[in-house]
Amino acid sequence: STQARHTLSREVLHDPAVALFASVRGDELVRELIAQVPSRLRPGGMLALEIGLDQSEALLSDLAEKNYRDIYSKTDYSGVTRFLFARYG
Secondary structure (H helix, E strand, O other), X not given: XXXXXXXXXXXXXXXXXXXXXXXXOOOHHHHHHHHHHHHHOOOOOEEEEEXXXXXXXXXXXXXXXXXXXXXXXXXXXXXXXEEEEEEEO
16 A cells, blocks of 8 residues: 555665555455456466555455465565465365
8 A cells, every 4th residue: 555655665666656556455456356266267276466564464364254265375585474375266
């Protein structure tokens, strides 16, 4: 989200804003991807997501409430939860 702009390095801020920021919450695009998976991925297919800072808890919960299994997260080199994985169906 744009609220996290101050946490980004100067190098990253050269990227287009559309690549860095969503709306206020910041996870709407990821939630939209999660919602589209049933029409795009075969049962048993793996969904892999890169997420923003402080988004993991809510998104892990969202995946668990839907038809996903084998849900897990991975951290980046800084120890921040940055990646989510889940098998659909």
